[in-house]
Amino acid sequence: MIEQAPALIVVIPLISALFITIIGLYQPRVSWALTIVTFALSSIFAFICLKHVVTVGPISYMFGNWPAPFGIEYAIDHLNALIVLMISIVAFLVAIFSKHDIAKELGDKIPHFYSLFTLLVTGLLGITLTGDAFNLYVLLEISALTSYALLALSGGRAYIATFNYLIMGTIGACFYLLGVGYLLINTGSLNMADIAVIISNNTYSYTVLAAFLFIMIGMWTKMALFPLHSWLPNAYTYAPTSTSCLLAPLMTKVSVYVMLRMMTSVFNYDYIFNVLQWQSVIVTLAVIAILAGSVLALKQDNLKKMLTYLIVAEIGYMVGGAWLGNANGFTGASYHIIADGFMTLCLFLAIGCIIYKVGDASLSSMKGIFTKMPMTMLGFLIGAFSMIGIPPTCGFFSKWYLISGAYEAASWHFLIALLISSLVNAVLFFRIIEVGYFQALPSEEPNHHHPKIKRDEAPISMLIPLLTTAGLLIGIGLYTADIVTYLIQPFIKNFL
Amino acid sequence: MEFIINYYNYIIVVIIMMLGLWGMLALSNLVKKLISMAIFQTGIILFYISMGAKKGASIPIIKQAYDEHHHPIHQTINNMDYANPLTQILMLTAIVVGVATLGLGLALTQRVYSEHKSLHEDEILESLS
Secondary structure: OOOOHHHHHHHHHHHHHHHHHHHHHHOHHHHHHHHHHHHHHHHHHHHHHHHHHHHOOOEEEEHHHOOOOOOOEEEEOHHHHHHHHHHHHHHHHHHHHHHHHHHHHOHHHHHHHHHHHHHHHHHHHHHHHEOEHHHHHHHHHHHHHHHHHHHHOOOOOHHHHHHHHHHHHHHHHHHHHHHHHHHHHHHOOOEHHHHHHHHHHOOOOHHHHHHHHHHHHHHHHHHOOHHHOOHHHHHHHOOOHHHHHHHHHHHHHHHHHHHHHHHHHHOOHHHHHHHHOOHHHHHHHHHHHHHHHHHHHHHOOEHHHHHHHHHHHHHHHHHHHHHOOOHHHHHHHHHHHHHHHHHHHHHHHHHHHHHHHHOOOEHHHHOOHHHHOHHHHHHHHHHHHHHHOOOOOHHHHHHHHHHHHHHHOOOHHHHHHHHHHHHHHHHHHHHHHHHHHHOOOHHHOHHHOOOOOOOOOOOHHHHHHHHHHHHHHHHHHHOHHHHHHHHHHHHHHHHO | OHHHHHOHHHHHHHHHHHHHHHHHHHOOEHHHHHHHHHHHHHHHHHHHHHHHOOOOOEOOOOOOOEOOOOOEOOOOOOHHHEOOHHHHHHHHHHHHHHHHHHHHHHHHHHHHHHHHOOOEHHHHHHHHO
């Protein structure tokens, strides 16, 4: 059972998606419980894999026992063991959270939502685990197709927003496929480790350059790096709350992971940073992404939309960190995938609770929210502190590594962009605190001697995931040293 | 000229793909966008198939010959007689993905039309503001 754990992480949600659809037709309520059990199991197996990777070493799992260059290999090393665990935990928490929200927003579509939800996470887990370049494309499309359906579920403006995402997402995936095609022409192989050996032996040709370019542009489209970001804010804003809670922390971060995986496991450090030498251009693009995301976030009145622009800025952090080309930058980028996954989740869950109770997420309806929903706002504050980068939370540590990386690489514009972005985040979140804490609801002005605002907290099944995530943010922050020493540094050692 | 003769399959593929990509980004009718997307994907499928094709090769199925006592005859297999099956298998998957994406896109277009009463991107943008 234990040696099959890498396959089970993906196979369990895949099969359970089928059962959720069938059982959900007769018993819609069971699908919720089934989804939670599925991701609890996935998390357990992901944890087993992580433990094995740390104590013994990287796992190579051959599907059907076909040897590596011919069969499909699941290659688990220190980085993706950590990210798989993050994905399954996020899916588990969002599954718990979604119960009331889906019942309210989607009504009779409950089983459809959960089967799509499970399939989407199957795709994301597979992308993270696989060591086969074409297998990655198929799983990328599985997760993309299910995410289009999930985003469009709420109807109205979501349709056209999802349509734009579909066009951009397909362009991204097709570019990736084209890049894999070039690699196949050059090497005759689809296994990432095998391709890496073959292209490091021959001189780097234009075919390899084209492959690298197509794969990178494809992934930048998928992760919404700044000039290619236009699909993201609308698609995530008009989606059902639970969908954006699931997609915002996972989709873009998994694309960043694919970029890191391609840079480290297929192409190598010497090729990217010494032969091509694009790092200054890409870091500048990342700087523009950070600044543009922050400025656009300042303009928004809707909190959900504001957070989607913050995602665009955070993508700049990770791309910039990875392209600095030193150990600290790369550590920061890898660590920030985990940190940003959980802090985006925390903020979106908090906004989800607010939308569930208040009805919308505009800044003006935040008045008196701290008295009304104290527990929700506690979670929101911890998420916001992590986004700003206040010490015990994990957001501080990833920013610290990124800033040290920028200092080492002497790319001052990236360093300044990181600081400006932190300042903008501080302004954004303190604006919400100001409105929420100091401004009373208009109908309950204190001059009528009714200063009391009724406490009206979100249901317990929504609060538990939120506060767990908030706890995780602090927990990950406190164990930063261990995560970096045992998980991220062994991975980077092979690359640099 | 020799370049064109040697690589004409790739040149045709690039033309098809660029037509599709241009249509996806530049056309404003949503259905036209989707059909351009299908053309783009077809270009990629042709790209993969043509990289695995060989001149004078047949389908990659080995026909086993038997002697009069129904024992298999050992035969030497020449790689050049068969097309590369790998790219064809890969594209079988890509075709399925393409059909699914196109179907989902058309379903979305239908919903967009019933929501905004238009398939023209500019008119939809106008109805939003």
